[in-house]
Amino acid sequence: MIKIKNFLNVSILRLNKRVRNNGFIELNYEIRTSKKESNQILIDYLDNYPLFSSKYFDYLNWKDIYNIKIKKMYKTTEGTNELKLLKFAMNNKRTNFNWDHLNNFWSI
Numbered sequence: 001m002i003k004i005k006n007f008l009n010v011s012i013l014r015l016n017k018r019v020r021n022n023g024f025i026e027l028n029y030e031i032r033t034s035k036k037e038s039n040q041i042l043i044d045y046l047d048n049y050p051l052f053s054s055k056y057f058d059y060l061n062w063k064d065i066y067n068i069k070i071k072k073m074y075k076t077t078e079g080t081n082e083l084k085l086l087k088f089a090m091n092n093k094r095t096n097f098n099w100d101h102l103n104n105f106w107s108i
Helices: 002-007 036-048 056-069 077-087 099-107
Strands: 013-019 026-032
Touching: 036 056, 056 077
Parallel strands: none
Antiparallel strands: 013 026
């Protein structure tokens, strides 16, 4: 995780602990990219080495959200509406899945 943190030029690596209802303790690490430079490193990496789960779709939404913010399109009504649509289609709220990107799984 430290190598990933350094690769992304991020200063904080956080260990999170969550206790589930059944008493199971879930531990995970969190690295957040907030700088433009770190976000671009992550985009370049994931464009070259894509995810092959449903997280791929979340990544595409996140990248679109990032581009809207960088271009300051969120200052318009259309941009704000697009941000909302993208955000509310992520993670467990996603209803549209197109797995065509898996056709290139072996060619990478």
